Amino acid sequence: MDRKDIEILLDRYFEGLSTLREEAQLRDYFSRENVDPELAPYQNLFRHFQTARKERLSEEFDERLMQQLSQIEPERTRSRRLWPVLARVAAVLLLAVGVWWFYPHPAPATQQAGIDWSKYEPESPEEAYRITRMALRKVSGEIKEGASKAAREMDKFQEVTRYFKN
Amino acid sequence: MSLKEFNKQILPLKQKLFRFSLSIVRDRTEAEDVVQETCIKLWRQWSRISEIDNLEAWSMRLAKNLSIDKLRSKHQRTDRIEQAYHLKGDSPTPYQVTASNDTLGHIRQMMNQLPEKQRLVMHLRDIEEMSYQEICDTLQLPISQVKVNLFRARKQMRTFLIKSESYGSQRH
Secondary structure, three states: OHHHHHHHHHHHHOOOOOOOOHHHHHHHHHOOOOHHHHHHHHHHHHHHHHHHHOOOOOHHHHHHHHHHHHOOOOOOOOHHHHHHHHHHHHHHHHHHHHHHOOOOOOOOOOOOOOHHHHOOOOHHHHHHHHHHHHHHHHHHHHHHHHHHHHHHHHHHHHHHHHHOOO | OOHHHHHHHHHHHHHHHHHHHHHHOOHHHHHHHHHHHHHHHHOOOOOHHOOOOHHHHHHHHHOOOOOOHHHOOOOOOOOOOHHOOOOOOOOOHHHHHHHHOOHHHHHHHHHOOOOOHHHHHHHHHOOOOHHHHHHHHHHHOOHHHHHHHHHHOOOOOHHHHHHHHHHHHHHO
């Protein structure tokens, strides 16, 4: 690989577009001794990654860990541990049912008498028309009376205004 | 499930867990403690381990959470940057051997100054060489977030490298 290829790979790397394979190519290139001087600053970055990857636990770690683990019993499976919980839930349910059973239940409230609207249903279309017409006439009379009352009030108002103007 | 089975499945992950924890707590002794605690927790839950889809990602997440707890409990987050590459331990670490080169030390320091998500994504991709999907599973982030964080981390590192190079050339 020449310098130009590496520069293209480096651009892809810093843009976050490089693949694992391309990154391995960069690591391989920068692990050499004879790196192009122009690219030398980047060599330190890849050397840092390689050095950090060599970090290891101390040699005594395994022995210390095994000593610890041999003294610890793994927890039992969930299905076994569920039994006490299920037993508690069942006991609570049983208690609730028992309380409900022995508690005196109040008698249901008597039903209130309602209005039998069927008595007021018109029996024929003619009767329905007559009732509707009567209702509309009543509404119309109320409106007419309201309008004449408003006209009377307006006359009074005009009279008072004339008095103040004079 | 026996301890033998546990060793077969979990112990191959121990160095990866250690490096990941070390990138967060930045202290070898504490990172070892985190790996030990992670293994103990996994061993306690071993009977339910078959319910876990991705054991490696699960273990890494556990190590990450324990590392963050450790860091928070000691209020180390901000004031340890200066000590970041003077790692504790009796024998010199591989890093200490090569850290005689100032630039490597500065690169490590710069990486430690990245925001947490960027640092963790960069660690998993560039040091552990994990795929985007593995990083998503480990950090429980959507792939878009992983890519954005990686892009920002690398961009920041490039800026640093260019700056330190121009500073170096001025000195000489």
